[in-house]
């Protein structure tokens with residue numbers, strides 16, 4: 097099955113597969129959301145079922161919670177865990193300082209809370225998401241439904257005074273209806289093309305009434321595992337500036353998309 101994957105999916109898969117090497121017995125692990133994180137959850141489930149790995153997972157969305165249970169991972173809430181050893185999650189963009197844009201899948205609020213409550217955050221990504229400047233990917237901003245149009249207007253007004261390029265914003269939709277996050281909020285996507293000062297923008301956005309959180313993750317990620325379509329992976333760590341390389345093989349047993357109920 098992995099033989100049929102596109103190069104990007106192969107890159108996501110090897111990044112995810114490499115990341116579970118950092119998970120140890122007894123850990124409380126934050127489980128990210130998105131297609132790369134779903135590979136990781138499946139790889140972890142395989143270790144739980146076949147190698148007896150004992151972990152407890154804190155999912156960052158209802159989707160991830162359902163998948164984690166399906167693959168055999170014990171799921172607990174963040175309130176039960178309080179603090180986590182490690183969170184592994186995907187990202188939409190990352191820069192050279194490991195600042196991130198997240199929230200393409202709409203789970204940025206729980207993702208940011210869970211990652212911040214972790215000793216270490218590992219981001220798993222295919223190489224196409226590495227950028228010099230954040231901003232080409234639309235920046236998600238989670239707002240409460242009450243008065244969301246006013247919040248949107250306030251965000252646009254604020255952007256006029258910021259070091260950003262391009263300033264349109266759109267309400268995220270789910271077909272003909274507004275998208276709702278797991279927390280019952282909406283998402284405004286900011287189409288900026290280039291963010292000059294992500295740290296400042298992240299702080300200013302969260303001052304606007306109605307804004308719950310934004311998708312800029314600043315100083316949260318410790319390690320990025322970058323996957324390539326040929327099976328190579330790079331483990332880059334911001335704390336000791338190290339880069340380690342490895343190459344993973346695609347073998348038939350890597351068919352982690354098999355329906356577990358079959």
Ligand SMILES: O=C(CO)[C@H](O)[C@H](O)COP(=O)(O)O
Pocket residue numbers: 128129130131132133185186187188197198199200201202203204207
């Ligand atoms: O932030 C996220 C979800 O809110 C995801 O991590 C991000 O969108 C990357 O997704 P994918 O792994 O499917 O490319």
